[in-house]
Amino acid sequence: MPERIYNFSPGPATLPYEVLQEAAKDIVNFQNKGIGLIELSHRSKEFMAVTDEAENLIREIFSVPDNYKVLFLQGGASSQFFMVPMNLLGNGKKATYLNTGTWSKKAIKEAKLFGNIDVAYSSEEQSFNRVPGDDEYTVAPDSEYLYFVSNNTIYGTQFQSMPNKDSMLIADMSSDIFSRPVDVSKFGLIFAGAQKNIGPAGVTLVIIREDLLDRAGESVPTMLKYKTHADKGSMFNTPPCFAIYCVGQVMKWLKNLGGIPAIEKLNQEKAALLYEAIDSNDFYRGHAEKTSRSLMNVSFNLPTPELEAQFIAEAATMGLDGLKGHRSIGGCRASIYNAFPIEGVAKLVEFMTEFAKKNS
Numbered sequence: 189m190p191e192r193i194y195n196f197s198p199g200p201a202t203l204p205y206e207v208l209q210e211a212a213k214d215i216v217n218f219q220n221k222g223i224g225l226i227e228l229s230h231r232s233k234e235f236m237a238v239t240d241e242a243e244n245l246i247r248e249i250f251s252v253p254d255n256y257k258v259l260f261l262q263g264g265a266s267s268q269f270f271m272v273p274m275n276l277l278g279n280g281k282k283a284t285y286l287n288t289g290t291w292s293k294k295a296i297k298e299a300k301l302f303g304n305i306d307v308a309y310s311s312e313e314q315s316f317n318r319v320p321g322d323d324e325y326t327v328a329p330d331s332e333y334l335y336f337v338s339n340n341t342i343y344g345t346q347f348q349s350m351p352n353k354d355s356m357l358i359a360d361m362s363s364d365i366f367s368r369p370v371d372v373s374k375f376g377l378i379f380a381g382a383q384k385n386i387g388p389a390g391v392t393l394v395i396i397r398e399d400l401l402d403r404a405g406e407s408v409p410t411m412l413k414y415k416t417h418a419d420k421g422s423m424f425n426t427p428p429c430f431a432i433y434c435v436g437q438v439m440k441w442l443k444n445l446g447g448i449p450a451i452e453k454l455n456q457e458k459a460a461l462l463y464e465a466i467d468s469n470d471f472y473r474g475h476a477e478k479t480s481r482s483l484m485n486v487s488f489n490l491p492t493p494e495l496e497a498q499f500i501a502e503a504a505t506m507g508l509d510g511l512k513g514h515r516s517i518g519g520c521r522a523s524i525y526n527a528f529p530i531e532g533v534a535k536l537v538e539f540m541t542e543f544a545k546k547n548s
Contacts, residue, residue: 194532197510198341198485198523199363200383207437207527215430226430235429239422242436249439249447250365252372252395259394259414260422260432265291265362265381268392269298272358272377275404275414277303277332284308284331284355289316289340290516291360299335306331315517316343318480327355333376339364341384342514344487344521345480350374364484365393366442367526368452376400382431384484385526387438390431442526451526458524458533459483465537471544475517489519496520499543508536 195202211225218225221234228235243258252258261267272295277283281303285296287310299305308325311318319340327334334355339346341363351357356376365380372378377396383389394414401415410416416424422432445451463481466472466488475487490496496519500511513519524533 191507193507193509194529194535195510196508196522196524196528196532196536198384198514198521199381200389201385201523201525202527203387203434204438204441204527207434207441210437211430211434214433225433228429230423230426230429238429238433238436239427242432242439245436245439245443246393246395249443250370250372250395255398256372257394257396257398257401257414257418259396259417260427260435261392261394261417262390262428263392264389265360265379265392266294268360268379268394269295270301271412271414272335272379273299273302273305274408274412276358276376276400278405280304282306282328282331284327284334286310286320286325286334286336286351287312288319288337288345289343290514291340291362292335292337295335295337295360303332315475316340316345317475318477319345319347322352327353331355333358336360337362339482339484341485341523342487342516342521344474344476344482344485346482346484348479363525364482366448366451367455367484369448382435384523387434388431390428391435393435438527454530455483455524455526458528458530459486461530461533461537462486462522462524465540469541469544471548472540475519484525485521485523487513487517487519487521489513493518495547498547502543503536503539506535506539508532508539511536 214225216224246258283303284306287293287296287307296305296307306328309320334351334353335358336351337360346364357374358377359375361378362381363384366385379392379394382391386393396414401418404413442451466474473489490499503511511520511522513521522536
């Protein structure tokens with residue numbers, strides 16, 4: 189393997205190196221067929237096989253029940269902020285949202301265009317440093333669904349377990365999907381942008397229970413109806429072919445690794461290394477409360493903004509890139525998604541120890 193930096197970026201993020209190698213070959217000459225992957229017709233039998241394999245692997249790895257559709261859509265996760273309420277709400281209907289960060293806040297804004305939105309919990313006053321327990325909010329009996337973001341990329345918080353409520357769950361799992369086991373049957377809909385744990389930007393994964401496909405009203409545009417894409421196997425129009433192919437390759441990599449149980453164990457080991465480095469030294473301060481800490485994104489601060497800037501710059505010279513925190517909270521952030529190697533975390537911890545010694 190040639191020299192590569194460790195990419196701690198929150199997204200687009202690190203992909204498995206073997207996936208990049210395979211994609212590099214297939215984009216020029218797909219499976220030695222004399223044509224590049226991105227030149228293939230999306231309706232050819234060769235590409236239909238690519239899509240089918242990606243879907244089948246997702247179903248297998250994530251234990252998706254038979255009564256759910258797996259869709260490959262465009263528009264990024266942000267398009268789901270309005271597609272969810274546009275399809276599942278109507279005039280006079282209510283939905284419950286949990287406001288735990290930037291992306292849930294944006295989703296709430298969009299949802300209010302389509303129905304009565306009850307924000308049952310918000311940690312905004314605490315700079316989104318925690319997520320709620322089940323006893324901290326209620327869901328109205330007439331609420332159509334409970335919407336939440338399972339992992340908050342910017343603030344480094346994550347639901348340690350999924351909400352346990354009678355209401356149907358809708359989740360934005362963009363930054364932690366496939367990182368741990370999930371009981372899909374408890375959800376009406378799960379969506380995730382690809383560019384963190386699934387593949388490159390350009391495709392958005394939607395897993396939706398089949399009975400919800402007919403909820404959209406007559407006024408919903410054709411392209412924005414989930415049923416449109418479900419009925420056509422995500423081929424209503426030309427899909428993001430290369431991104432879907434990469435999703436399939438990442439799923440192969442994950443399966444060969446041992447699937448969700450294996451990657452969950454590895455993710456726990458990586459996060460434990462990094463949080464131990466933060467907790468054992470007063471020089472560093474984690475942003476998230478310990479009971480809400482994310483395994484995917486670790487946000488932390490140093491004593492001063494000047495030291496944070498120096499830390500980020502010096503780390504980059506060591507091949508530790510993408511550690512600058514989000515502009516909304518500053519500081520530093522290490523994103524250690526599924527494909528991020530544990531060796532990179534160990535190298536960051538070593539650098540943190542030395543940096544603290546020199547600058548305390």
